[in-house]
Amino acid sequence: MEQIIFIILSVLAVVGALAVIFSSNAVYSVLFLVLTFFAIAGHFILLNAQFLAIVNIIVYAGAIMVLFLFVIMLLNLNKDSEAPTPALARIAGAIAAGLLMVTIVGAFKGLSQGSDVALRGGEIGTVSRLGQVLFSDFLLPFEISSVLFLSAMIGAVMLGKKNLKDS
Amino acid sequence: MENLFSNTLDGYLFLASLLFAIGVLGILIRRNIIIIFMCVELMLSAVNLLLTAFSVHHNDPNGQVFVFFIMAVAAAEITIGLAILVMIYRNTGSVSIDSLKKLKW
Numbered sequence: 001m002e003q004i005i006f007i008i009l010s011v012l013a014v015v016g017a018l019a020v021i022f023s024s025n026a027v028y029s030v031l032f033l034v035l036t037f038f039a040i041a042g043h044f045i046l047l048n049a050q051f052l053a054i055v056n057i058i059v060y061a062g063a064i065m066v067l068f069l070f071v072i073m074l075l076n077l078n079k080d081s082e083a084p085t086p087a088l089a090r091i092a093g094a095i096a097a098g099l100l101m102v103t104i105v106g107a108f109k110g111l112s113q114g115s116d117v118a119l120r121g122g123e124i125g126t127v128s129r130l131g132q133v134l135f136s137d138f139l140l141p142f143e144i145s146s147v148l149f150l151s152a153m154i155g156a157v158m159l160g161k162k163n164l165k166d167s
Numbered sequence: 168m169e170n171l172f173s174n175t176l177d178g179y180l181f182l183a184s185l186l187f188a189i190g191v192l193g194i195l196i197r198r199n200i201i202i203i204f205m206c207v208e209l210m211l212s213a214v215n216l217l218l219t220a221f222s223v224h225h226n227d228p229n230g231q232v233f234v235f236f237i238m239a240v241a242a243a244e245i246t247i248g249l250a251i252l253v254m255i256y257r258n259t260g261s262v263s264i265d266s267l268k269k270l271k272w
Contacts, residue, residue: 100188124222159254
Protein backbone atom coordinates (compact mmCIF):
# COMPACT_ATOMS: atom_id res chain seq x y z
CA MET A 1 0.00 0.00 0.00
CA GLU A 2 2.70 2.49 0.99
CA GLN A 3 4.70 1.42 -2.01
CA ILE A 4 1.80 2.22 -4.35
CA ILE A 5 1.41 5.66 -2.76
CA PHE A 6 5.16 6.20 -3.10
CA ILE A 7 5.08 5.35 -6.80
CA ILE A 8 2.06 7.58 -7.47
CA LEU A 9 3.61 10.53 -5.63
CA SER A 10 6.96 10.00 -7.35
CA VAL A 11 5.37 9.94 -10.79
CA LEU A 12 3.42 13.11 -9.94
CA ALA A 13 6.58 14.86 -8.72
CA VAL A 14 8.71 13.88 -11.72
CA VAL A 15 6.00 14.65 -14.29
CA GLY A 16 5.37 18.01 -12.62
CA ALA A 17 9.09 18.80 -12.60
CA LEU A 18 9.43 17.91 -16.29
CA ALA A 19 6.38 20.01 -17.13
CA VAL A 20 7.94 22.95 -15.25
CA ILE A 21 10.98 23.04 -17.51
CA PHE A 22 9.23 22.16 -20.78
CA SER A 23 6.10 24.33 -20.73
CA SER A 24 6.45 27.54 -22.69
CA ASN A 25 4.08 29.63 -20.58
CA ALA A 26 5.60 30.75 -17.27
CA VAL A 27 2.24 30.64 -15.45
CA TYR A 28 1.84 26.95 -16.32
CA SER A 29 5.35 26.36 -15.01
CA VAL A 30 4.38 27.87 -11.67
CA LEU A 31 1.24 25.74 -11.47
CA PHE A 32 3.16 22.55 -12.28
CA LEU A 33 5.73 23.50 -9.66
CA VAL A 34 2.86 23.73 -7.14
CA LEU A 35 1.87 20.20 -8.19
CA THR A 36 5.44 19.01 -7.59
CA PHE A 37 5.55 20.66 -4.17
CA PHE A 38 2.28 19.00 -3.18
CA ALA A 39 3.70 15.64 -4.26
CA ILE A 40 6.79 16.28 -2.15
CA ALA A 41 4.55 17.24 0.78
CA GLY A 42 2.83 13.86 0.27
CA HIS A 43 6.26 12.23 0.49
CA PHE A 44 6.85 14.05 3.78
CA ILE A 45 3.56 12.68 5.11
CA LEU A 46 4.59 9.21 3.92
CA LEU A 47 7.80 9.65 5.94
CA ASN A 48 5.65 10.72 8.92
CA ALA A 49 7.23 14.19 8.89
CA GLN A 50 3.93 16.00 9.41
CA PHE A 51 5.43 19.33 10.45
CA LEU A 52 7.59 19.55 7.34
CA ALA A 53 4.65 18.57 5.12
CA ILE A 54 2.56 21.45 6.48
CA VAL A 55 5.47 23.91 6.31
CA ASN A 56 6.20 22.79 2.76
CA ILE A 57 2.64 23.50 1.68
CA ILE A 58 2.42 26.82 3.52
CA VAL A 59 5.84 28.23 2.62
CA TYR A 60 6.52 26.76 -0.82
CA ALA A 61 3.14 26.04 -2.40
CA GLY A 62 1.58 29.02 -0.63
CA ALA A 63 3.89 31.95 -0.13
CA ILE A 64 6.70 31.47 -2.65
CA MET A 65 4.47 30.39 -5.52
CA VAL A 66 2.10 33.32 -4.93
CA LEU A 67 5.16 35.56 -5.07
CA PHE A 68 6.18 34.02 -8.39
CA LEU A 69 2.67 34.43 -9.79
CA PHE A 70 2.52 38.06 -8.69
CA VAL A 71 5.84 38.85 -10.35
CA ILE A 72 4.79 37.13 -13.58
CA MET A 73 1.45 38.92 -13.67
CA LEU A 74 2.77 42.35 -12.66
CA LEU A 75 5.54 42.20 -15.26
CA ASN A 76 3.08 40.77 -17.79
CA LEU A 77 5.35 37.90 -18.72
CA ASN A 78 2.74 35.25 -19.41
CA LYS A 79 3.21 35.44 -23.13
CA ASP A 80 6.02 33.44 -24.63
CA SER A 81 8.71 36.02 -25.28
CA GLU A 82 11.67 33.78 -24.72
CA ALA A 83 14.24 33.35 -27.46
CA PRO A 84 14.63 29.63 -28.20
CA THR A 85 17.72 27.95 -26.90
CA PRO A 86 20.02 26.63 -29.65
CA ALA A 87 19.61 22.91 -30.34
CA LEU A 88 23.26 22.27 -29.58
CA ALA A 89 22.91 23.88 -26.14
CA ARG A 90 19.77 21.81 -25.47
CA ILE A 91 21.51 18.55 -26.35
CA ALA A 92 24.59 19.49 -24.35
CA GLY A 93 22.43 20.41 -21.37
CA ALA A 94 20.49 17.16 -21.53
CA ILE A 95 23.68 15.13 -21.73
CA ALA A 96 25.25 17.07 -18.86
CA ALA A 97 22.20 16.67 -16.61
CA GLY A 98 21.89 12.97 -17.45
CA LEU A 99 25.55 12.40 -16.67
CA LEU A 100 25.14 14.29 -13.39
CA MET A 101 22.26 12.03 -12.42
CA VAL A 102 24.21 8.89 -13.33
CA THR A 103 27.12 10.18 -11.26
CA ILE A 104 24.97 10.92 -8.22
CA VAL A 105 23.17 7.57 -8.36
CA GLY A 106 26.48 5.79 -8.89
CA ALA A 107 27.98 7.59 -5.91
CA PHE A 108 25.01 6.58 -3.75
CA LYS A 109 25.26 2.96 -4.87
CA GLY A 110 26.65 0.72 -2.19
CA LEU A 111 26.02 3.40 0.41
CA SER A 112 25.11 1.58 3.58
CA GLN A 113 23.51 -1.57 4.84
CA GLY A 114 19.85 -1.53 5.66
CA SER A 115 19.05 1.01 2.98
CA ASP A 116 16.46 -1.36 1.51
CA VAL A 117 14.34 -1.34 4.66
CA ALA A 118 11.08 0.56 4.18
CA LEU A 119 11.17 3.94 5.91
CA ARG A 120 8.25 4.38 8.25
CA GLY A 121 9.27 7.24 10.49
CA GLY A 122 8.45 7.03 14.16
CA GLU A 123 7.57 10.01 16.30
CA ILE A 124 10.45 12.24 15.26
CA GLY A 125 8.52 14.25 12.69
CA THR A 126 5.72 15.45 14.94
CA VAL A 127 5.32 19.10 15.83
CA SER A 128 5.98 18.57 19.54
CA ARG A 129 9.18 16.61 19.00
CA LEU A 130 10.58 19.03 16.43
CA GLY A 131 9.51 21.98 18.56
CA GLN A 132 11.47 20.62 21.50
CA VAL A 133 14.60 20.25 19.38
CA LEU A 134 14.07 23.62 17.71
CA PHE A 135 13.69 25.54 20.96
CA SER A 136 16.46 23.78 22.86
CA ASP A 137 19.35 22.86 20.56
CA PHE A 138 18.63 25.27 17.73
CA LEU A 139 17.34 28.30 19.62
CA LEU A 140 20.08 30.68 18.44
CA PRO A 141 19.74 29.81 14.72
CA PHE A 142 15.98 30.12 15.08
CA GLU A 143 16.29 33.64 16.46
CA ILE A 144 18.93 34.60 13.90
CA SER A 145 16.61 33.51 11.09
CA SER A 146 14.20 36.25 12.18
CA VAL A 147 16.99 38.79 11.62
CA LEU A 148 17.55 37.17 8.21
CA PHE A 149 13.89 37.67 7.33
CA LEU A 150 13.99 41.28 8.45
CA SER A 151 17.05 41.98 6.31
CA ALA A 152 15.46 40.14 3.36
CA MET A 153 12.32 42.24 3.72
CA ILE A 154 14.27 45.51 3.87
CA GLY A 155 16.41 44.42 0.94
CA ALA A 156 13.39 43.53 -1.18
CA VAL A 157 11.76 46.88 -0.45
CA MET A 158 14.98 48.74 -1.25
CA LEU A 159 15.48 46.84 -4.50
CA GLY A 160 11.86 47.21 -5.52
CA LYS A 161 11.74 50.97 -5.13
CA LYS A 162 11.63 52.80 -8.44
CA ASN A 163 14.00 55.60 -7.67
CA LEU A 164 15.65 55.95 -4.32
CA LYS A 165 16.46 59.65 -4.76
CA ASP A 166 12.80 60.62 -5.13
CA SER A 167 11.71 59.46 -1.71
CA MET B 168 19.87 -0.73 -5.01
CA GLU B 169 17.12 -3.20 -5.85
CA ASN B 170 14.20 -1.31 -4.37
CA LEU B 171 14.40 1.80 -6.50
CA PHE B 172 10.64 2.16 -6.74
CA SER B 173 9.57 1.67 -3.15
CA ASN B 174 9.58 3.82 -0.04
CA THR B 175 13.05 2.75 1.02
CA LEU B 176 16.14 4.88 1.37
CA ASP B 177 17.24 3.70 -2.07
CA GLY B 178 13.94 4.81 -3.55
CA TYR B 179 14.26 8.26 -2.04
CA LEU B 180 17.89 8.49 -3.20
CA PHE B 181 16.80 7.72 -6.75
CA LEU B 182 13.84 10.10 -6.67
CA ALA B 183 15.86 12.96 -5.19
CA SER B 184 18.66 12.44 -7.75
CA LEU B 185 16.10 12.49 -10.55
CA LEU B 186 14.46 15.69 -9.31
CA PHE B 187 17.85 17.34 -8.81
CA ALA B 188 18.95 16.36 -12.33
CA ILE B 189 15.70 17.74 -13.77
CA GLY B 190 16.41 21.01 -11.95
CA VAL B 191 19.93 21.15 -13.41
CA LEU B 192 18.53 20.37 -16.86
CA GLY B 193 16.06 23.24 -16.56
CA ILE B 194 18.79 25.67 -15.56
CA LEU B 195 20.93 24.58 -18.50
CA ILE B 196 18.32 24.70 -21.27
CA ARG B 197 15.99 27.56 -20.31
CA ARG B 198 16.66 31.24 -20.89
CA ASN B 199 13.90 32.72 -18.72
CA ILE B 200 15.18 33.90 -15.31
CA ILE B 201 11.88 33.06 -13.61
CA ILE B 202 12.02 29.45 -14.82
CA ILE B 203 15.64 29.25 -13.67
CA PHE B 204 14.58 30.43 -10.21
CA MET B 205 11.89 27.74 -10.16
CA CYS B 206 14.47 25.12 -11.07
CA VAL B 207 16.62 26.27 -8.15
CA GLU B 208 13.60 25.77 -5.90
CA LEU B 209 13.13 22.31 -7.38
CA MET B 210 16.71 21.37 -6.57
CA LEU B 211 16.35 22.68 -3.02
CA SER B 212 13.19 20.61 -2.64
CA ALA B 213 14.95 17.47 -3.83
CA VAL B 214 17.68 18.00 -1.26
CA ASN B 215 15.06 18.64 1.44
CA LEU B 216 13.34 15.38 0.60
CA LEU B 217 16.61 13.45 0.78
CA LEU B 218 17.57 15.11 4.07
CA THR B 219 14.21 14.13 5.56
CA ALA B 220 14.60 10.56 4.31
CA PHE B 221 18.03 10.27 5.93
CA SER B 222 16.69 11.86 9.11
CA VAL B 223 13.98 9.20 9.30
CA HIS B 224 16.50 6.50 8.40
CA HIS B 225 18.77 7.48 11.27
CA ASN B 226 15.86 8.29 13.59
CA ASP B 227 17.33 11.72 14.31
CA PRO B 228 15.13 14.86 14.37
CA ASN B 229 18.06 17.24 13.79
CA GLY B 230 17.88 16.59 10.05
CA GLN B 231 14.28 17.74 9.89
CA VAL B 232 15.15 20.91 11.80
CA PHE B 233 17.79 21.55 9.14
CA VAL B 234 15.14 21.12 6.45
CA PHE B 235 13.06 23.73 8.26
CA PHE B 236 15.98 26.17 8.21
CA ILE B 237 16.64 25.44 4.54
CA MET B 238 13.02 26.34 3.78
CA ALA B 239 13.35 29.59 5.76
CA VAL B 240 16.56 30.60 3.96
CA ALA B 241 15.05 29.63 0.59
CA ALA B 242 12.06 31.87 1.24
CA ALA B 243 14.35 34.84 2.02
CA GLU B 244 16.53 34.06 -1.00
CA ILE B 245 13.59 33.93 -3.39
CA THR B 246 12.25 37.24 -2.07
CA ILE B 247 15.55 38.98 -2.82
CA GLY B 248 15.91 37.14 -6.12
CA LEU B 249 12.52 38.24 -7.37
CA ALA B 250 13.21 41.82 -6.30
CA ILE B 251 16.46 41.73 -8.30
CA LEU B 252 14.52 40.24 -11.21
CA VAL B 253 12.02 43.11 -11.15
CA MET B 254 14.96 45.53 -11.24
CA ILE B 255 16.53 43.66 -14.17
CA TYR B 256 13.25 43.82 -16.05
CA ARG B 257 12.97 47.52 -15.35
CA ASN B 258 16.48 48.20 -16.62
CA THR B 259 16.73 45.88 -19.63
CA GLY B 260 13.11 45.31 -20.58
CA SER B 261 13.39 41.54 -20.69
CA VAL B 262 13.78 38.59 -18.34
CA SER B 263 16.07 36.61 -20.59
CA ILE B 264 19.56 35.84 -19.32
CA ASP B 265 20.83 36.73 -22.77
CA SER B 266 20.35 40.38 -21.83
CA LEU B 267 22.89 40.00 -19.03
CA LYS B 268 26.12 39.20 -20.78
CA LYS B 269 28.12 42.33 -20.01
CA LEU B 270 30.40 40.43 -17.66
CA LYS B 271 30.92 37.67 -20.20
CA TRP B 272 34.44 37.53 -21.53
